[in-house]
Amino acid sequence: MAEPTVFERIVAREIPADILYEDDRIIAITDIAPKAPVHLLVVPKTAEYGNVAALAGGDPQLLADIVKVAQDLATERTGGDYRLIFNTGEGAGQTVFHVHAHVLGTGLQEGSLGSEL
Ligand code: AMP
Numbered sequence: 001m002a003e004p005t006v007f008e009r010i011v012a013r014e015i016p017a018d019i020l021y022e023d024d025r026i027i028a029i030t031d032i033a034p035k036a037p038v039h040l041l042v043v044p045k046t047a048e049y050g051n052v053a054a055l056a057g058g059d060p061q062l063l064a065d066i067v068k069v070a071q072d073l074a075t076e077r078t079g080g081d082y083r084l085i086f087n088t089g090e091g092a093g094q095t096v097f098h099v100h101a102h103v104l105g106t107g108l109q110e111g112s113l114g115s116e117l
Helices: 006-011 052-058 060-078
Strands: 019-022 026-030 038-044 083-085 101-105
Touching: 006 026, 019 060, 026 060, 038 060, 052 060, 060 101
Parallel strands: none
Antiparallel strands: 019 026, 026 038, 038 101, 083 101
């Protein structure tokens, strides 16, 4: 058996988190190391999908539900303008291989989207 991911451990209440939303398939938490004034993570409870492409292929409804939760939280917390990021692969900064959406909002600069060219 693979080690449980940090998000599975949060779902199981083995480690604490600031839980913003939860239903039977999804949990949303505050990122522990925020990169913007609002930085949330929307995460499927299943660890079956390592990245967004796998999730889109395996359970597109769950991906759509994650986007809806992201939208609803952003409407509450950022006025509805936000950046939705799924890092995919180590080279793109992914560190937890249990798919999750980053919701970033407020104070974003358009020029901060990628690396310095
Ligand atoms: P990524 O680098 O795209 O895989 O994103 C993983 C994110 O999970 C990072 O932004 C981390 O700050 C965040 N993270 C890691 N551990 C925790 C935790 N215990 N509670 C909340 N966020 C976490």
